[in-house]
Amino acid sequence: xxxxxxxxxxxxxxxxxxxxxxxxxxxxxxxxxxxxxxxxxxxxxxxxxxxxxxxxxxxxxxxxxxxxxxxxxxxxxxxxxxxxxxxxxxxxxxxxxxxxxxxxxxxxxxxxxxxxxxxxxxxxxxxxxxxxxxxxxxxxxxxxxxxxxxxxxxxxxxxxxxxxxxxxxxxxxxxxxxxxxxxxxxxxxxxxxxxxxxxxxxxxxxxxxxxxxxxxxxxxxxxxxxxxxxxxxxxxxxxxxxxxxxxxxxxxxxxxxxxxxxxxxxxxxxxxxxxxxxxxxxxxxxxxxxxxxxxxxxxxxxxxxxxxxxxxxxxxxxxxxxxxxxxxxxxxxxxxxxxxxxxxxxxxxxxxxxxxxxxxxxxxxxxxxxxxxxxxxxxxxxxxxxxxxxxxxxxxxxxxxxxxxxxxxxxxx
Numbered sequence: 001x002x003x004x005x006x007x008x009x010x011x012x013x014x015x016x017x018x019x020x021x022x023x024x025x026x027x028x029x030x031x032x033x034x035x036x037x038x039x040x041x042x043x044x045x046x047x048x049x050x051x052x053x054x055x056x057x058x059x060x061x062x063x064x065x066x067x068x069x070x071x072x073x074x075x076x077x078x079x080x081x082x083x084x085x086x087x088x089x090x091x092x093x094x095x096x097x098x099x100x101x102x103x104x105x106x107x108x109x110x111x112x113x114x115x116x117x118x119x120x121x122x123x124x125x126x127x128x129x130x131x132x133x134x135x136x137x138x139x140x141x142x143x144x145x146x147x148x149x150x151x152x153x154x155x156x157x158x159x160x161x162x163x164x165x166x167x168x169x170x171x172x173x174x175x176x177x178x179x180x181x182x183x184x185x186x187x188x189x190x191x192x193x194x195x196x197x198x199x200x201x202x203x204x205x206x207x208x209x210x211x212x213x214x215x216x217x218x219x220x221x222x223x224x225x226x227x228x229x230x231x232x233x234x235x236x237x238x239x240x241x242x243x244x245x246x247x248x249x250x251x252x253x254x255x256x257x258x259x260x261x262x263x264x265x266x267x268x269x270x271x272x273x274x275x276x277x278x279x280x281x282x283x284x285x286x287x288x289x290x291x292x293x294x295x296x297x298x299x300x301x302x303x304x305x306x307x308x309x310x311x312x313x314x315x316x317x318x319x320x321x322x323x324x325x326x327x328x329x330x331x332x333x334x335x336x337x338x339x340x341x342x343x344x345x346x347x348x349x350x351x352x353x354x355x356x357x358x359x360x361x362x363x364x365x366x367x368x369x370x371x372x373x374x375x376x377x378x379x380x381x382x383x384x385x386x387x388x389x390x391x392x393x394x395x396x397x398x399x400x401x402x403x404x405x406x407x408x409x410x411x412x413x
Contacts, residue, residue, distance in 0.1 A: 001324075003316050009078045012063070016085045016096070019060060023051050024089050028366065031091055042213070042224065044175050051095045052128055062106075062126055064098045064261060070110050070126055076319035080264050084312070087265025088272040090369055097126070101134040101171055104258040105181055108198075108250050112242040117200060121179050131176045135169040135201075135228055136183040136251070143168070143379075144386045146183065146251070147192040151230060153184035153199055155237065160184075160199055162207070162233040173213050173224035178203055182230070183251065186244045196247030200239040207233030217372045253327070259334050259381050260322065263315050263341035266377060267308060269370050270341075270348040274304045276367065277352035284355075291355060300351045311337070311344045332394055335387040343384070346374035 005013070027047050034045035055061055063082050065071020074082075086092035093099035102125055109122040124130045141148035151164020162184055171177050179202055186197040201208055209231070213224030242250055278301060281292035291297045318333035327334075349371045353360030360367045378384050 001317070001320055003077070003313075003320065005081065006078070009074075009081065012060075012074075012078075013081050013085065015058070016060060016063075016082050019055060019058065019095075020085055020088060020092060023054060024092050024095055027051060028089060028091060032363070042173050042175065048091065048094065052097065055096050056128065061097050061128075063096060064103050065106065065110065067110055070106070070122070075323045076260060077316060077323050080260075080316055080319045083261055083264035084268035084271070087268030090269075090366065090373060092268075093265065097128045098261075100258060100261065102132050103261055104254040105132045105134060105179075107258075108181070108241065108254045111253060112246070112250055114238070116238065117241070121200065124178075129176075130178040131171055131174050132179045132181065133169050133171040133174075133177055133203075133226070134183075134254075135166045135172070135180045137168040138165055139167045139227070140165065144383055146248070147195070149183060149185055149196060151182070151184050152188070153182075153186050153197065155186075156234075158237050159234045160186075160237060160239070162199065162201065162230040162235065164230045165228075166230070167214055167227040168225045169210075169228045170225045172203070172210050172226035172228060180208070180228075181241065183247055186247075190245060193248045194245040196251075197244050198241040198247050198250050199235060200241060201230075201233065201235055205233055205235060207231050216376065219372070255381055259338050260315070260319060262377055262381060263311075263318075263337040266341040266345040266374065267312050267315060269374065270304070270308050270311070270345045273345075273349040273352040273367060273370060274301070274308060276365070277301065277304065277348075277355045280352075280355050297355060300355070304348045304351060307344045308348065311341045314340055332391065335382075335390050338382065339384045339387045339391075342374060342377035345377065346371065349374050 030047045031045050034047055035041065035043045038045075062071040063074060064079055066073060066075060066079075083093070083098065086096060086098060106122060106125050109118060109125070113122060121130075121132070125132060136146060136149070137143040138149060138151060141150060151162065151166065153160040153162045162182065164184065166182070169180065172180065179200060182199050182201050183196055184199055185195050187195055203210070207230060209229045211227040211229055213226050216225055278292070281297050281301070282290060284291045314333070315337050318330055318337050321330040321333050349367055353367050353371060356365065356367060359365060362368060
């Protein structure tokens with residue numbers, strides 16, 4: 001395996017890095033100021049659209065999609081370092097039209113959508129004209145076990161009637177969000193992984209109500225991890241994504257690359273936190289010396305660099321394996337990076353907050369928000385414990401199979 005980036009990727013890394021330096025980092029405070037000035041926490045600031053227009057004009061757009069009919073045609077390994085750069089800012093990915101949950105939604109629309117669905121929803125998503133949400137998690141059942149979902153979709157003639165209760169439907173309160181992909185039970189008598197389907201529900205559909213953005217760490221999450229109710233919500237049968245019962249295979253197709261993207265961004269966020277830690281340590285004089293000269297700070301810096309590099313190379317290996325062998329063969333690596341990267345991200349940001357002192361806990365610098373995002377990542381797309389359980393089960397199965405094999409007699413001398 002060769003992780004050397006090709007010339008195209010190196011050029012894109014330079015272009016994305018420069019764009020972040022020139023446009024994104026300087027506008028983080030402008031973004032906050034425009035939201036605050038509006039008096040509406042769900043306000044979509046003008047500066048974000050200005051940055052998106054510049055990124056689009058420069059061709060730094062839809063870089064995540066490996067299908068060159070719709071995106072840049074990059075492999076996962078080529079996209080990895082670009083997503084890492086975007087992840088250094090919480091607004092970075094959206095600037096390039098590469099932010100969750102839209103990325104996953106666009107991927108499955110491209111893979112499973114009908115031509116009519118692509119025309120109506122995929123094209124405006126690709127253009128950045130609208131945004132989307134993914135509605136799966138439910139408050140009444142464990143989010144880590146989607147076979148327990150209760151939201152029902154019953155077919156009546158040419159319509160599906162949806163009734164249910166969701167939350168953590170992230171992005172649903174975004175003013176540009178127009179479409180939800182909803183995970184519903186269409187056949188409760190089917191085997192657990194064949195019960196569910198995915199249906200496209202426009203947000204203006206009667207019976208679909210965004211109840212509230214759920215506050216996370218005392219914050220509404222900008223555009224919200226929303227609670228949503230579906231009550232006699234009727235959509236055409238043609239809104240089915242794929243076939244009835246395909247909900248879980250489609251979800252797996254969505255979550256594999258989606259987890260990779262989260263992990264790439266986590267490495268970027270951790271890298272920025274480390275840079276901030278070192279910069280602070282080089283400029284803060286306390287108790288007779290700079291922080292950078294104190295052993296405990298040097299230990300944190302060294303550990304953080306090693307942990308980030310381990311996480312980065314594990315992500316690159318997972319990306320390479322998806323490209324070479326497919327998502328199914330890379331499931332083990334995807335589970336590993338999901339745990340490793342989220343925890344590395346949180347640990348490094350926490351150290352950086354400690355080095356910054358009380359300043360690190362404020363919104364004057366990005367660390368507090370990065371920490372909250374890192375902590376959420378340890379639950380999003382599957383909690384650490386589920387991924388660790390999956391990894392352990394595969395390892396145990398591997399050893400059982402090895403032990404069951406007869407030991408070959410040594411060849412005669």
